[in-house]
Amino acid sequence: MAAMFATDVTGTVSPPVASASVLSRSLHARLGGTPLRGEVLGVHRRAASVRLGGQLVAVADASLGAMPHAVSVPAFDPQALGVREGQAVATSDGSILIGGRVVVRLGDAVAWTATLSPRPPAAGLRPRVRLVLEAAQGLGGGGLRPLLSDGPRPWPHGSPPADTAPERGAASVRTTDLALGMAVAAAGRLGAALAASDVDGATRAGMSLIGLGPGLTPSGDDLLVGLTAALTAMGDPGARRLAGAWATEAVTRTTEVAAAFHRCAATGEYSERLHLLLDAILVGPPEEIAGAVAVAADWGATSGIDTLAGVVLALRRSLP
Amino acid sequence: MTTLAVRAAVYHNSYRDSVELMGIAAELERQPGVVRAGLVMGTPANRTVLAAAGLAEAVPDGVGPNDLIVAVAAEAAEAAEAAVGRAGTLLTSTRAGDTGGTAEAEQPHTISEAIAALADANLVVVSTPGTYATAEALRALKRGLNVFLFSDNVSVEDEIELKTLATRRQLLVMGPDCGTAIVGGVPLGFANAVRRGSIGLVGASGTGLQEVSSLIHRLGGGVSHALGTGGRDLDQRVGGATMRSAVRLLLADEATRVLVIISKPPSPTVAAAVLDLVRGSAKPVVVNFLGADPGPVRDVGAHPAATFEEAAAIATALARGEALAGPADGSVLGSDLEAAAAVAARGLSTGGTAVRGLFSGGSLASEARLLLRRALGPGRHDVVLDLGDDEYTVGRPHPMIDPRLRVDKIASAAADPDVGVVLLDVVLGYASSLDPAAALAPAIREAREVARHAGRGLAVVASVCGTDDDPQGFARTSQALADAGALLAPSNARAALLAARIAALADRTRAASGSSAAGAEGGTR
Numbered sequence: 152m153a154a155m156f157a158t159d160v161t162g163t164v165s166p167p168v169a170s171a172s173v174l175s176r177s178l179h180a181r182l183g184g185t186p187l188r189g190e191v192l193g194v195h196r197r198a199a200s201v202r203l204g205g206q207l208v209a210v211a212d213a214s215l216g217a218m219p220h221a222v223s224v225p226a227f228d229p230q231a232l233g234v235r236e237g238q239a240v241a242t243s244d245g246s247i248l249i250g251g252r253v254v255v256r257l258g259d260a261v262a263w264t265a266t267l268s269p270r271p272p273a274a275g276l277r278p279r280v281r282l283v284l285e286a287a288q289g290l291g292g293g294g295l296r297p298l299l300s301d302g303p304r305p306w307p308h309g310s311p312p313a314d315t316a317p318e319r320g321a322a323s324v325r326t327t328d329l330a331l332g333m334a335v336a337a338a339g340r341l342g343a344a345l346a347a348s349d350v351d352g353a354t355r356a357g358m359s360l361i362g363l364g365p366g367l368t369p370s371g372d373d374l375l376v377g378l379t380a381a382l383t384a385m386g387d388p389g390a391r392r393l394a395g396a397w398a399t400e401a402v403t404r405t406t407e408v409a410a411a412f413h414r415c416a417a418t419g420e421y422s423e424r425l426h427l428l429l430d431a432i433l434v435g436p437p438e439e440i441a442g443a444v445a446v447a448a449d450w451g452a453t454s455g456i457d458t459l460a461g462v463v464l465a466l467r468r469s470l471p
Numbered sequence: 472m473t474t475l476a477v478r479a480a481v482y483h484n485s486y487r488d489s490v491e492l493m494g495i496a497a498e499l500e501r502q503p504g505v506v507r508a509g510l511v512m513g514t515p516a517n518r519t520v521l522a523a524a525g526l527a528e529a530v531p532d533g534v535g536p537n538d539l540i541v542a543v544a545a546e547a548a549e550a551a552e553a554a555v556g557r558a559g560t561l562l563t564s565t566r567a568g569d570t571g572g573t574a575e576a577e578q579p580h581t582i583s584e585a586i587a588a589l590a591d592a593n594l595v596v597v598s599t600p601g602t603y604a605t606a607e608a609l610r611a612l613k614r615g616l617n618v619f620l621f622s623d624n625v626s627v628e629d630e631i632e633l634k635t636l637a638t639r640r641q642l643l644v645m646g647p648d649c650g651t652a653i654v655g656g657v658p659l660g661f662a663n664a665v666r667r668g669s670i671g672l673v674g675a676s677g678t679g680l681q682e683v684s685s686l687i688h689r690l691g692g693g694v695s696h697a698l699g700t701g702g703r704d705l706d707q708r709v710g711g712a713t714m715r716s717a718v719r720l721l722l723a724d725e726a727t728r729v730l731v732i733i734s735k736p737p738s739p740t741v742a743a744a745v746l747d748l749v750r751g752s753a754k755p756v757v758v759n760f761l762g763a764d765p766g767p768v769r770d771v772g773a774h775p776a777a778t779f780e781e782a783a784a785i786a787t788a789l790a791r792g793e794a795l796a797g798p799a800d801g802s803v804l805g806s807d808l809e810a811a812a813a814v815a816a817r818g819l820s821t822g823g824t825a826v827r828g829l830f831s832g833g834s835l836a837s838e839a840r841l842l843l844r845r846a847l848g849p850g851r852h853d854v855v856l857d858l859g860d861d862e863y864t865v866g867r868p869h870p871m872i873d874p875r876l877r878v879d880k881i882a883s884a885a886a887d888p889d890v891g892v893v894l895l896d897v898v899l900g901y902a903s904s905l906d907p908a909a910a911l912a913p914a915i916r917e918a919r920e921v922a923r924h925a926g927r928g929l930a931v932v933a934s935v936c937g938t939d940d941d942p943q944g945f946a947r948t949s950q951a952l953a954d955a956g957a958l959l960a961p962s963n964a965r966a967a968l969l970a971a972r973i974a975a976l977a978d979r980t981r982a983a984s985g986s987s988a989a990g991a992e993g994g995t996r
Contacts, residue, residue, distance in 0.1 A: 188606040193486020200486050236486070237583040239606035250581060251599035251607065326509035326542075327496065330520040362514025362536055365496065366489030369514060406512045406536050408486065452489035 167232055167253055171260035172213050173223040175420065179262055182208075182222070182242050191238045191249060192407065193367075199229040200408055201240045201249065207411040210247065210255060216427075219265035219420035220411045222247065224255055265420035269386035270433040272469075279440060280466045283432055286444035287463065294370050294453025295331060295460040298338055330364045334371045337363070341378070342464050350389045354396045361397060361413075362405035370457040372401065372409035377461025380421045384429040385465065391419060424450060428462065475506055475544040478551035479529035480559060481513070485539035487562070492539070495561045502557055504550030505543055510558065513538040582610055596659060598622055601647065605629040608644065612636050619659045620646030620701065627708055630701070634712035643716055649699040650677030653684065660699075661871060663900035664940035668693015670786045671727030673717040675700045675734035678832025678898060679759075679779055681936050682963055683733060685900075686783035688938045689945070689961075692790050695726040702833075705737035711745050718748045729790045730756045731782050732773075735837060736763040746771045755789040757782050761834070762841045778838060778964035808969050811958050815892075815930040816976030822927025823889035824977040826970045828855030829880045831870040832963075835896040835936065839967035843894075846971035852889050853974070856880065871903045874910035881911075885918035885929055891977060892930045893918065894970040896963055899937025899948060906943060908951035915955040930973050931957040934966035 174182070181187075187204035194200075198211035198221070209221035210229070217223055229249075238250025247255040272279070287299035337359045344352030357375050364370030375397050382390035398417035401410040415421065424447055431443030447462075448455040496510035509526050511517040513534035521527045526542035534540060541558040545551035579585035586592055595611035597604050601624025608618045612633065620633075625647035637644040645652050645659075651674070652659040656667050663681055665688040672694060674680035680697050687694060698721070700713040714732070721727045730752070732745065742760060749756040750771040758768040758775055759782040765775030774789070776782035788795050804812070826843055830836035836857035843853050856863075858870040858877055870877050877895070884890045893915075897907050904910075915931045922929035933952050939945045949959050960966035 186602070188609075190606075190610070192484065193488075195486075195488045235581050235584065237581045239581075239603060239610055241603045241606045243602040248600070248603045251603055326507060326511065326520060326524050326526065327493075329524050330511065330517065333516075333520060333523075359516065361516060362512070363516035363520070365493060365511055367486060367492065367512065368489065369512060369517065371516065404516065404536060405514050410536075452493045454489065 168256060169224045169227060169232075169253065170256045170258075171222045172225050173217045173263050174257060174260040175217065175219045175221075175265035176262045177265065177418070177420065178208065178220060178222065179257065179260070181206075182247065182257060183245060187242045189240045191234060191236050191240060194229050194234050194236055196230070197227065199234050199249070201247075202407070203240055203242060203247075206414070207407050209411075210249070217263045217265070217423035219415035219422065222255060222257065222260070229253075263423070265415065265422075267380060267383050267419055267421045267426060267429070270384050270429060272385060272433045276433070276469050279432055279437060280469055282437055282440040283444055283463060283466060286441035287448075287459065289441075290445065290448045290456065290459075294364075294456040295334060295338070295374055296453075296456050297331075297335055298374075298460040299456070299463055327365050331370060334360055334363050334374070337371065338374060338460070338464060342467060345465070345468055350392060353389075354393055357393060357397050358400055358404075361400050362409070364457070366452055366454065367406055368409040368412065368451070368454055369405060370453060372405050372413065373454045373457035374461035374464070376412045376416050376421070377425065377458035378465050379416050379461075380425045380458075381429060381432075381462040381465035383419060383421070384433055385469075387465075391417070394419075425458070425462075428459075432462075432466070475525065475546065476548040476551040477526055477529045477542065477544045478548070478555045479526070479531075479540060479542040480555050481531060481534055482539040482541070482562065483535075484537050485512075485562075486537070487539065495558055498561060499541070499543065499554055499558055502543075502545075502550070502554040504545045504547055505554050506546060507544040508554060509540065509542045511540055512536060513540045582607065582614065582616075586614065586616075593617060594619060594654060596621060597646075601625045604647065605633065608633050609636070612640060612642055612644070615640065615642070617643045618645065619652055619654075619699075620644060620649055621660055622646070623648040627703060627706070630703060630709055631712075634704075634709060638712055638716060641716075643698065643720065644701075644713055645699045645717075646701040648703070649701045651680045651697065652699045653694055653697040655696065658901045661898070661900055661902045662697070663688070663937050664942075665697075665938055666693035666940075667695065669695055669726065669728035669790050670731060671695045671721035671724060671729070672697040672731045672733070673700065673714055673721060674698070674732070675702055675705050675714065675737075676834035676837075678896070678936065679733045679761075679834035679838075681832070681898060681900060682779040682835060683731060683759075683783045683786075685937050685945075686780055686962060687787050688940075690783060690787040692783075692787035695724060695728075696721065700734075702735075705734050705741045705745075707738040707741060711737060711741040714741075714745055715748060718745060722749070722752060722754060728754060729786050730754055731759070731776075731786045732756065733759040733761075733779065733782060733834075735761050735834070742767065746773065749773050755786075757786045757789070761837055778842070778962070779834075780962035780964045783962075804965060804968050804972060808958075808960060808965060809972070812969055812972040812976055815928075815958060815973045816980060818928035818930060819891045819973065819977035820928065820980065822891060822922065822925070822929075823852070823887075824891035824974045824981075825852035825854070825889045826892045826894055826974050827853075827884040827887070827890045828894040828967075828970075829877055829884065830855060830857050830894075830896050831859050831877065832896050832898050832936065833857045833859055835898070835963045838963055839894060839896075839970075842964060842967040843971050846968060847974060851974075855894070871898050874904055874907055874914075878910055878914040881914045881918050881931075882921070885921040886925075888925070888927060891928065892932060892970045892973050894966060895931065895933040895957070896966070897933055897935045897937075897948060897952065899935060899941040899943040899945060901942070903943070908943075908948045908955075912951045912955035912957075915952065915957050919956050930970075931955075932960060932966050932970045932973070933957045934960045934963045936963065 341356035360371030398413040401413035499508040604622035768775040
């Protein structure tokens with residue numbers, strides 16, 4: 152019965168074929184090696200989360216920008232293509248086949264280096280950080296927006312507030328606010344530990360942010376990834392250690408999607424939008440910082456703001 | 472202080488994006504009577520938040536980070552339940568919106584969706600490119616479903632993995648590269664419309680199963696199940712895993728009173744393992760290991776059958792409790808066919824006598840090749856081609872679906888002065904060409920005409936595998952072929968024997984008259 156499915160006898164149709172445009176070098180190596188199998192975990196408007204060989208990979212519309220764990224595909228609309236949760240996914244011969252319906256070819260993809268290299272801060276980092284904070288003032292609310300305020304630092308004396316949120320009038324508080332209150336408090340402890348160059352303390356404070364907050368990538372996780380990205384870009388040798396410790400915990404303490412970002416951070420890999428933001432902040436023309444901040448904040452529901460909060464937390468170390 | 476009613480629901484492995492989740496969370500908080508609501512992923516940190524908000528009490532144990540928790544505290548239980556229900560509706564409706572169209576929504580795209588629509592399903596047909604077929608088959612097995620794996624290009628390692636899992640779970644993997652099965656009267660892949668009855672078949676060959684099941688039907692018998700194993704199942708590496716499971720199933724199946732096992736010769740150890748299962752079986756067992764020694768079959772108390780026709784004849788007689796009426800293995804052609812052979816042989820007084828078999832069924836080709844060699848011996852130009860082999864099907868449909876390749880080959884045979892007999896199988900049934908005679912009959916007519924113009928004779932011998940209940944109709948197809956000048960035999964085995972007899976008689980006549988037989992060099996390939 153060889154070659155029968157090449158015909159239309161069983162109603163099998165040729166699956167739509169898409170070509171990936173960008174792929175991180177490390178993901179390219181993984182997907183191009185031993186054939187992997189898995190399934191579709193979630194289908195979103197511009198991306199599908201799939202588990203391949205036990206690890207989460209995003210197949211995402213190229214407009215979302217390159218991500219270390221993502222295959223970027225131009226004009227990728229998974230819902231229109233019939234991608235559904237639970238479909239089988241497999242790699243073979245330089246392609247990903249989703250649910251027997253969609254083939255994503257990897258051969259033409261541009262190999263992208265997701266590893267964030269240190270960008271020696273241009274002279275006068277402080278004025279640049281102030282420009283970031285100024286730009287953040289103009290951003291809308293949501294998520295960890297309070298951490299971006301340019302007022303007095305929320306932990307002026309190195310003693311952040313306790314997790315007081317639960318004591319607030321229970322009937323009047325939203326659960327989201329409770330979670331964000333806890334996250335702000337934990338971020339305070341994290342910032343204080345960083346200011347004191349207390350890596351162990353920072354590690355512990357960060358642990359309580361893992362899996363904390365609303366969303367498929369909880370706000371606390373977004374913050375931690377933004378933080379280690381900024382520390383990495385500034386050449387902080389502790390960045391990789393923090394990211395590694397948090398990635399290990401993330402496996403059991405947060406969503407699989409968030410854990411994928413942590414996993415990449417532990418190997419020094421970050422999304423293109425973080426590369427661009429940190430380039431702009433650290434080495435680009437200062438007049439472009441405000442625009443870069445606004446673009447970075449506009450990501451997902453609150454992920455952009457939350458990630459930016461982590462970046463700002465790292466940048467604040469340079470301020471007196 | 473009023474006691475609040477708290478209700479929660481958990482959606483396991485939910486990967487809704489944050490925008491969607493927050494929209495639903497905001498709507499929940501607007502529901503009448505709701506005091507607090509949480510819609511968060513079930514991470515330990517978020518469960519701490521829910522506990523702090525007094526919402527954890529209704530959240531069940533065992534919630535993980537990838538599970539979505541909807542928790543609501545309201546002034547009354549009804550309000551809490553209504554809000555949780557509203558969240559469920561919103562989550563469902565956004566998912567339904569994902570499908571992007573009504574027609575699309577009706578068609579299940581995954582095994583999960585199909586099971587949701589057909590909860591008592593117990594078998595999945597997998598027909599995806601081979602590279603991806605293993606994953607789908609594994610998914611089905613893990614859900615406790617049997618698998619009919621039509622796909623080819625599945626590696627032997629994957630086949631072993633699938634069959635090991637299936638055996639452990641007492642499930643059946645028919646395939647890979649399984650073309651034919653009839654399960655509980657439902658035809659899968661290439662199968663014929665046959666009467667239901669008490670004969671159970673297990674076969675490592677698709678057209679072998681089709682031939683035996685069709686012959687049983689035409690002999691008045693019926694089939695309980697016909698289970699395919701895939702052609703590689705009886706390979707040493709796979710060890711006959713599916714055949715052994717299928718034999719066990721049919722031995723235990725109440726509807727099956729007679730068992731037929733067919734295959735090309737398996738590896739000796741696999742054959743021994745399969746035969747061991749039927750040793751001393753209370754149910755009669757018929758075994759056709761094509762071309763193999765019948766001794767080991769007799770040794771376990773089973774009935775050896777040399778051809779598909781004989782397997783069908785013995786099984787039908789056993790199912791009726793009748794005595795076996797002697798061999799039906801193609802060694803007895805029957806008086807009608809003997810007479811036809813004599814007439815046809817006289818037409819081959821000039822030109823070659825080589826037999827050119829042009830087959831669409833691989834197992835039918837194997838059987839014909841074997842019988843021709845036995846009947847005609849070595850030293851001839853007889854050739855049997857399996858046009859369904861990879862060599863011929865790259866980039867084109869299988870000849871059981873598209874007769875064009877066969878039409879071309881018939882024309883080539885007619886133009887070949889060596890060829891005296893063209894031997895054909897015509898396989899009817901589901902998934903096959905809806906009117907194979909429409910293309911083959913004119914081709915046969917033209918071939919005979921071409922040979923006649925060249926001053927040669929050309930005999931065309933055919934057998935039709937199928938029943939009158941098949942969409943193409945056995946009688947109608949046979950009549951169309953006969954009208955075109957083909958000699959019809961009642962089985963593939965007897966068609967092969969008829970072709971051999973025509974060639975042998977023509978050779979004998981020429982030997983007597985002193986002319987040389989062009990077919991008498993080389994051997995059957």
